[in-house]
Amino acid sequence: MFRQVAHSSKTSRSRRIARVLAFSALLLMLPSGLTVLGAKQPVTVKDPGVRPGPPDAGQPIKGLLQAEQTVWNATNTTFKQVNSVTGTAPIGLGPRFNSNSCASCHSQPAPGGASPVSNPLFSVYQLDGAQNTMPFFETTNSGALDAVFPFLPGTETGDGTVHQLFTVTGRSDASGCNISQPTFQTNNLALRNPISTFGDGLVEIILDSAITGNASAVCSSNTLGICGTPNFSGNDGTVTRLGWKAQLRALQPAAYFFLNVEMGVTNDMSPNELDETAGCNPNPLPESSTNFNSGIPVYDFPGDGERMAIFMRFLAPPTPGSCPGGKASSCTNGQTQFNAVGCVLCHTTSFTTPVTVTTALSGITATLYSDLVLHHMGPCLADNVVAGAAQGDMFRTPPLWGVGKRVFFLHDGRETDIVKAIEDHSCAANGQYPASEANAVINNFNALAGTQNQQDLINFLRSL
Amino acid sequence: MFNSGKASLASSPKSAVRVSIFLTLLIFGLLRFTAIMVVHAQSASDPGVRGGPPGAGNWFTNLTAEQQGEFQILFSNFTEQNEVSIGLSGDILRTGLGPRFDSNSCNSCHGYPAPGGASPPQNQLFNVYQLAGAKNEMPFFETPNGPTLVARFPFQSDLKTVDGHVHDLFVITGRSDAGSCNIQQPDFVTAAANNNLIFRNTPITFGGGMLEIIKNSDLINNGLAVCNSSQNQGVCGHPNLQPDGSVGRFGWKAQNRSLLIFAAEAYNVEEGVTTEFFPNELDETPGCILNALPEDNIKFDLTLPPKRFPGDPERFAITMRFFAPPAPGECPGGNSASCTNGLIQFNNVGCGLCHTPSFKTPPNVVTPLSNATANLFSDVLVHHMGPCNADNVSQGQALGDEFRTPPLWGVGQRIFFMSDGRTTDIVQAIEDHFCAANSQYVASEANQVVTNFNALSAQNQQDLINFLRSL
Numbered sequence: 001m002f003r004q005v006a007h008s009s010k011t012s013r014s015r016r017i018a019r020v021l022a023f024s025a026l027l028l029m030l031p032s033g034l035t036v037l038g039a040k041q042p043v044t045v046k047d048p049g050v051r052p053g054p055p056d057a058g059q060p061i062k063g064l065l066q067a068e069q070t071v072w073n074a075t076n077t078t079f080k081q082v083n084s085v086t087g088t089a090p091i092g093l094g095p096r097f098n099s100n101s102c103a104s105c106h107s108q109p110a111p112g113g114a115s116p117v118s119n120p121l122f123s124v125y126q127l128d129g130a131q132n133t134m135p136f137f138e139t140t141n142s143g144a145l146d147a148v149f150p151f152l153p154g155t156e157t158g159d160g161t162v163h164q165l166f167t168v169t170g171r172s173d174a175s176g177c178n179i180s181q182p183t184f185q186t187n188n189l190a191l192r193n194p195i196s197t198f199g200d201g202l203v204e205i206i207l208d209s210a211i212t213g214n215a216s217a218v219c220s221s222n223t224l225g226i227c228g229t230p231n232f233s234g235n236d237g238t239v240t241r242l243g244w245k246a247q248l249r250a251l252q253p254a255a256y257f258f259l260n261v262e263m264g265v266t267n268d269m270s271p272n273e274l275d276e277t278a279g280c281n282p283n284p285l286p287e288s289s290t291n292f293n294s295g296i297p298v299y300d301f302p303g304d305g306e307r308m309a310i311f312m313r314f315l316a317p318p319t320p321g322s323c324p325g326g327k328a329s330s331c332t333n334g335q336t337q338f339n340a341v342g343c344v345l346c347h348t349t350s351f352t353t354p355v356t357v358t359t360a361l362s363g364i365t366a367t368l369y370s371d372l373v374l375h376h377m378g379p380c381l382a383d384n385v386v387a388g389a390a391q392g393d394m395f396r397t398p399p400l401w402g403v404g405k406r407v408f409f410l411h412d413g414r415e416t417d418i419v420k421a422i423e424d425h426s427c428a429a430n431g432q433y434p435a436s437e438a439n440a441v442i443n444n445f446n447a448l449a450g451t452q453n454q455q456d457l458i459n460f461l462r463s464l
Numbered sequence: 465m466f467n468s469g470k471a472s473l474a475s476s477p478k479s480a481v482r483v484s485i486f487l488t489l490l491i492f493g494l495l496r497f498t499a500i501m502v503v504h505a506q507s508a509s510d511p512g513v514r515g516g517p518p519g520a521g522n523w524f525t526n527l528t529a530e531q532q533g534e535f536q537i538l539f540s541n542f543t544e545q546n547e548v549s550i551g552l553s554g555d556i557l558r559t560g561l562g563p564r565f566d567s568n569s570c571n572s573c574h575g576y577p578a579p580g581g582a583s584p585p586q587n588q589l590f591n592v593y594q595l596a597g598a599k600n601e602m603p604f605f606e607t608p609n610g611p612t613l614v615a616r617f618p619f620q621s622d623l624k625t626v627d628g629h630v631h632d633l634f635v636i637t638g639r640s641d642a643g644s645c646n647i648q649q650p651d652f653v654t655a656a657a658n659n660n661l662i663f664r665n666t667p668i669t670f671g672g673g674m675l676e677i678i679k680n681s682d683l684i685n686n687g688l689a690v691c692n693s694s695q696n697q698g699v700c701g702h703p704n705l706q707p708d709g710s711v712g713r714f715g716w717k718a719q720n721r722s723l724l725i726f727a728a729e730a731y732n733v734e735e736g737v738t739t740e741f742f743p744n745e746l747d748e749t750p751g752c753i754l755n756a757l758p759e760d761n762i763k764f765d766l767t768l769p770p771k772r773f774p775g776d777p778e779r780f781a782i783t784m785r786f787f788a789p790p791a792p793g794e795c796p797g798g799n800s801a802s803c804t805n806g807l808i809q810f811n812n813v814g815c816g817l818c819h820t821p822s823f824k825t826p827p828n829v830v831t832p833l834s835n836a837t838a839n840l841f842s843d844v845l846v847h848h849m850g851p852c853n854a855d856n857v858s859q860g861q862a863l864g865d866e867f868r869t870p871p872l873w874g875v876g877q878r879i880f881f882m883s884d885g886r887t888t889d890i891v892q893a894i895e896d897h898f899c900a901a902n903s904q905y906v907a908s909e910a911n912q913v914v915t916n917f918n919a920l921s922a923q924n925q926q927d928l929i930n931f932l933r934s935l
Contacts, residue, residue: 256724261708292531
């Protein structure tokens with residue numbers, strides 16, 4: 001994994017050198033006449049960075065009914081609550097965990113979002129006396145990263161599960177538990193960067209046939225080698241669509257799943273601890289469960305997974321902001337270029353939701369810039385993790401709404417520069433995996449080098 | 465066509481199996497200078513479904529008053545009959561059936577010996593398939609006194625690409641509450657002709673609350689202990705691990721982790737009711753999506769009782785979670801010593817290697833589920849069961865020839881046995897555990913144990929059968 005990261009940054013370094021050489025070549029041409037003609041200086045494309053100003057995300061979607069709004073306000077608290085191991089509710093953290101709250105990793109630019117610029121795990125890992133050491137791949141400015149082992153350690157058998165970074169050992173509310181953190185080895189480590197959940201209430205309800213129909217139309221019509229495949233639920237056969245490998249079907253099962261996987265809170269869908277070492281399971285199971293007490297608010301009847309799902313379902317999609325540099329025409333042209341070079345073949349502009357029981361989510365154009373299907377992305381991005389129909393080199397097209405506010409790019413958060421993130425889509429085949437489906441599109445993008453068109457495309461992305 | 469397809473898979477290897485059992489036993493007997501054991505094979509008879517009260521279908525008695533007080537509404541969800549749209553009964557809470565479905569209620573298949581159970585003696589699908597004007601034909605494999613069977617296609621129509629999903633038997637076309645929806649039932653005849661049709665019989669849900677909460681490590685360690693034992697008779701199962709590394713435990717392939725996810729899945733797959741867990745229809749043909757999605761949903765009405773807030777899967781799951789396990793009944797024949805000896809024989813021959821007698825639940829927030837002994841007679845792992853039982857469907861880590869050890873609690877009142885309900889005779893069901901390898905699949909892990917069973921004396925064998933029918 002890390003070898004690949006290193007390799008890839010070497011690749012992008014050589015690309016940078018190539019760009020410098022190309023630029024120098026252009027400079028050499030200048031005296032021979034272009035300056036005479038008074039032409040503009042070539043444009044060196046640059047990521048304007050995270051768009052400043054208000055978050056443009058984190059609010060509930062417009063049009064909720066009064067009762068829906070009331071419940072959403074309560075679920076907002078659940079999403080931000082900090083779990084402890086034992087004691088006063090909310091309890092259930094650990095025995096292994098990545099963090100102690102949803103909002104710790106999903107917070108940029110607002111609760112529900114992606115990883116904040118300053119790694120939140122540094123304020124969690126030794127909380128309350130925990131004796132954790134920080135894994136080598138987490139740095140104060142790396143973003144919060146999850147660790148997945150592609151293989152069972154020392155074998156060629158697939159694993160693919162999250163291995164939680166931390167344990168509760170040493171915490172004052174976890175007496176009697178004594179377990180060690182996993183041994184993280186660079187040759188068996190896939191890292192995962194948190195994904196923004198804004199607008200996922202729209203994403204989860206898009207018709208399967210709309211997703212599969214769009215994907216097959218792209219397959220049969222484009223000449224750039226792009227042809228994605230949906231991932232499917234083993235449960236009911238419908239199109240799964242959330243997560244880096246589109247391995248998750250909907251917010252509700254995902255919320256229950258991650259409540260245990262990320263925080264260690266057992267619940268009605270995932271009722272057992274993921275580490276059952278004696279002394280480490282202090283609470284009756286499941287730790288977050290149906291509440292049968294009388295006189296509770298109606299939304300407190302089910303466990304936290306239900307409330308977390310409601311919170312995310314009703315989060316509005318990110319709102320585009322002003323065009324970086326202040327020229328709206330730059331972003332208008334940027335979108336034209338985005339479509340022309342072929343980004344849009346995977347980053348499908350929009351889907352419309354069907355009629356849903358929630359009026360606010362019904363018949364809405366979701367401008368998500370994703371086809372929600374899987375693509376081969378080449379050995380440079382491959383993480384060897386298999387998830388359903390997603391092979392080790394396949395990833396879901398990440399939605400780009402809100403990308404203007406995103407700090408970290410690609411599944412492992414390897415880039416903070418959106419231009420590099422685009423370049424990282426390009427990768428040749430090796431003996432194990434085919435070439436990235438994006439190669440021809442990246443060539444088209446690179447053919448814009450030195451022009452305002454390329455900068456406009458970047459500005460457009462950062463306006464989202 | 466089904467008979468020809470399935471018979472070649474099941475019957476002929478079975479007769480070969482019997483010959484090989486005979487030969488094995490004969491050689492074994494000669495070596496020991498005794499031939500007594502050989503004559504006893506197949507001599508036991510199944511006393512049949514145990515009479516008397518169901519011994520199942522009630523909630524635990526030691527729930528809190530608040531939990532017990534929810535029984536009526538939660539249980540009524542389990543037995544309610546769903547309709548397509550609001551046109552029929554006017555009850556919005558019962559809409560969502562189809563466009564494709566196997567039945568219209570949980571209870572119609574999970575009905576015996578009480579709601580929550582297994583397939584009843586009369587196939588309830590005959591009361592459902594043409595309800596409200598539906599134009600369905602009854603697939604050839606469903607019979608009035610046969611098990612309610614769900615169909616899966618191992619492969620897509622190219623017979624190469626993996627499928628494995630449930631193909632619902634019926635469509636809503638023609639129903640008075642189904643508008644202009646016009647779709648066809650799957651072509652089961654062609655699928656059978658292509659040897660691309662497998663069946664699943666309804667498992668019970670009683671005791672599911674205990675089953676879902678048994679520690680992962682207890683299940684894994686029990687399995688490892690058997691694998692590592694020199695007396696394991698060739699038995700060595702493995703868990704069907706889930707994406708979070710926990711042990712799957714419900715369904716014929718242990719593919720479902722918990723009652724909640726199972727309930728949500730079955731609601732969409734068996735009845736076509738979309739939920740917050742699986743919010744889209746399985747068939748999106750224009751004219752066939754007749755309701756806003758998901759059809760079953762959270763009720764944002766702050767004046768309702770709290771139990772009305774979440775969707776039906778939560779209520780189904782609670783209902784099943786609170787079902788007590790089946791209580792063993794009287795020993796068939798009335799001689800309890802027979803069943804006591806039967807349990808000893810059950811363990812002696814090695815049935816208990818997979819059908820682990822019990823697990824203890826860890827501390828739980830629900831009193832009756834906490835530190836309780838679950839006498840489920842299952843290791844909850846999947847095992848190779850040979851080509852005679854293989855259905856070529858992979859689910860998670862369970863391959864085409866692997867099945868979860870079905871829990872035996874309540875087996876005394878079960879009518880249909882094996883994944884596809886192929887037999888109603890429990891003795892035959894035991895014999896069906898035996899199967900030689902072929903070029904595709906390894907031999908059944910149960911072969912030695914079934915050989916041991918066949919070697920029992922007539923009385924010991926009958927006692928073992930009586931014991932099972934007392935459960």
